[in-house]
Amino acid sequence: MEKLEKTVKKLKKSRRPGISLFLTGGYPTMKAFIELVRFIDRESLADFIEIGVPFSDPVADGPTIQASSKTAIDGGASLRKISGNIRSFRDEVKIPMILMSYLNPLLAGGLEKNLGMVKNAGFSALIIPDLPAGEAPEVMTSARKNGLDIIFLAAPSTGAARIRKIAGMSRPFLYYVSQFGVTGARKSLPAGVSGKLRSVRRQSAVPVYCGFGISDAEQAVTVAKEADGIIIGSALIDMIRGPRERYFKEIRKFAINMRKRVENIR
């Protein structure tokens, strides 16, 4: 597996916006989730995959990820099971993987042990939506010790000085939350998102990826014009229903179209 940092650098150099797809670990079932990961990897539908550990109280998430998380938890998904499953085929996966988890599942049973397990599974970095930059520095220390990067988030409410601070801690990129509110596909992006992204990129020493609410190629184009990459979550999860062959086809079409539209944007 290629290191996330290397992929991000390569993308930056080639001036092609990166595309990250988000999946809820263990959704719709552990087996189907694993097949999805391997499918996205095999067909190179994304530059990297973000895998979310389902949590009982996902306060940063909207209805789609709340529901997928609940289904996954009811099906027995956990940090340990997701890590174990990913680990079993880590050497066959080409694209880098990022683990998204709320803090409590990472703390339960011991942070140090859990991060070791995450690293072992083959993940390169962590996104922790309820850990703002600067809080609980021991998490960062422990991540570093285990060879994991942390990707911190910046939001529309974040001021310029704090964006610089967050960018200084975030590796290998900064995750800019495109809008107020929680995750979930939206009909439109907020009006000022392009300008805001430009200013965030000016403040940030590392590449800026943007997510939250991006749901179609049109929106992806708007964002990719200004950001180093885009992250798509709920819109993808919304496709996962019905027979497997059908949603595989839909995801393939969605991802290829998205890639084509943003490829030569700069």
Next chain:
Amino acid sequence: MNKKGYFGKFGGSYVPETLVEPLRVLAAEYERYRKDRKFNEELGELSEKYAGRPTPLYHSKKLSEHCGCRVYLKREDLCHTGAHKINNAIGQALLAKKMKKSRIIAETGAGQHGVAAATVSALFGIKCQVFMGAEDISRQSENVCRMKLLGADIIQVDEGTRTLKEAVNATLREWTRDPENTYYLLGSCVGPHPYPMIVRDFQSVIGREVKKQIKEDPTHLVACVGGGSNSIGLFYPFFKDRETELIGVEAEGAASLGRGRIGVLHGSRSYVLYDDNGQIVNTHSVAPGLDYSGVGPEHAYFKDLNRARYCRIGDAAALKAFRWMVSSEGIIPALESSHAVAWVMKNKWKKKDIVVICLSGRGEKDLDIVMKG
């Protein structure tokens, strides 16, 4: 508490980045107004003339006789709207007004905080939305009617166990959507910094009054613990009075301090009930206000310092104490408060003990539950 909002290793601010700036602003504004003479005059005036403070400290002969020591009840049930929740609601609504917020949002379990929030919103002419779990809506219907009459929008929450935890989730999400114009009026000493401190400060009027009202130093202070606001309000002014024992009473089926482990829920690090995978577990209590998987970080700190002791009371004992209070004292206590009474009735006392129970609220809201049970 230190600068970053920690009580020892507990507390902090574990929130999505979108809320970092709104919380920083809230902390700064609170810092400014807590020392502001005019703000405190307004707060004092409203507490006295509107909410009915000071509340009496009542020497209960019957309870004293039953326990074989002196037992006092701090009558928060006599507050306007029927519980201590109004103390915090008035303070925070004043803050919301100063901060020129056009909308107040609040979570509620028992509905007492929702009623208090709706009440002060009506008073100040601010729009109010209350998030409440479907289960609580059905078991606290009287309070739902009151909130509606007061002009609040009730937003039903259908996730999970459909109780307080999910109501907090929904309110936090709503705040993330529009933090600029919205004031989140949190109802207990939980959540991210600065809420545990703000709520504790506004509730500390309970303990300060007790100090003035009681002639001899109390040996024991007893209060129920849901999120922990009535108890911290009673305890905090006595923190340095080492000879006074502080006893928090949790519900048997929702004992975060008694059975939880250190974790992060709703923005702070505290004792939390979760499983081996870190998933927050469901709780149960006959008292909706105690039916919560977390607890305020300052209580976690008090517990680790051994400054306070935390005990548990089950549904049956609480219901028994409720009935005893009604028939022997002619007071209908809230089921939450009945937990504190039950613990005092069960405990062995020495004759010289002087016990103060925080009777955090009145129980009219609970008649459906009690009559069914």
